[in-house]
Amino acid sequence: xxxxxxSPSSLSASVGDxxxxxxxxxxxxxxxxxxxxxxxxKAPKLLIYAASSLQSGVPSQFSGGGSGTDxxxxxxxxxxxxxATYYCQQTYSFPHTFGQGTKVEFK
Amino acid sequence: QVxxxxxxxxxxxxxxxxxxxxxxxxxxxSRFDIHWVRQAPGKGLEWVATTSHDGRDKHYVDSVEGxxxxxxxxxxSTVYLQMNSLRGEDTAVYYCAQERTYxxxxxxxxxxxxxWGQGTLVTVSS
Numbered sequence: 737x738x739x740x741x742x743s744p745s746s747l748s749a750s751v752g753d754x755x756x757x758x759x760x761x762x763x764x765x766x767x768x769x770x771x772x773x774x775x776x777x778k779a780p781k782l783l784i785y786a787a788s789s790l791q792s793g794v795p796s797q798f799s800g801g802g803s804g805t806d807x808x809x810x811x812x813x814x815x816x817x818x819x820a821t822y823y824c825q826q827t828y829s830f831p832h833t834f835g836q837g838t839k840v841e842f843k
Numbered sequence: 844q845v846x847x848x849x850x851x852x853x854x855x856x857x858x859x860x861x862x863x864x865x866x867x868x869x870x871x872x873s874r875f876d877i878h879w880v881r882q883a884p885g886k887g888l889e890w891v892a893t894t895s896h897d898g899r900d901k902h903y904v905d906s907v908e909g910x911x912x913x914x915x916x917x918x919x920s921t922v923y924l925q926m927n928s929l930r931g932e933d934t935a936v937y938y939c940a941q942e943r944t945y946x947x948x949x950x951x952x953x954x955x956x957x958x959w960g961q962g963t964l965v966t967v968s969s
Contacts, residue, residue: 737905766947766951767947768953768954770956772888772956779938779959779960779961779962780880780888780938780959781959782955782957785945785953785955786945786947786953789945791957823888825888825890825955825956827953827954827955831890831902831903831905832890832954833890834887834889834890836887837887837888
């Protein structure tokens, strides 16, 4: 199975900050990589697919980068609605593993 | 508009069985693969299983292999997750999700989970 290492597990930030979350896979997954946002009590929401493609309707302050084994999710100009938990996922091979999650909290 | 609704959750004793359903509407159900993802209380997301659009290909995470069975009835636009020999560690909210794909070239399609249901809670406890 492909192992996912997501960091940090949590971070504190303020409105307007630029935030970067990282995810590393135990072997190359090419661009078979996605990012999701989850708010308490809600289902996850797709943000980024294929490593860097912004899902329709998602604000452009979200961006994804990387390929192979190292990926990033960047939130520029953090907004109040962005305080949530973020998960990465690889869909290169089964099982389609998720990262451990990064909770973005208000400083 | 894609709509997925999970049902069938509840409290069940260890070793017993439960069947979850995922009812879909708003899209051509028979054309899409469907996944189950779970989340234990206060924990992260765990991918559980998937069925291809026609039900022929199925994949499971190791921890449920041999205990859980995913199936679908395209005439009813419903996917099922039959869960047998349940354990305490199966306690979670179970989500179903619709897979979409992005053509990456050279015959490769990148899968992602586009639409999700609201989840159904399964509690395994004596």
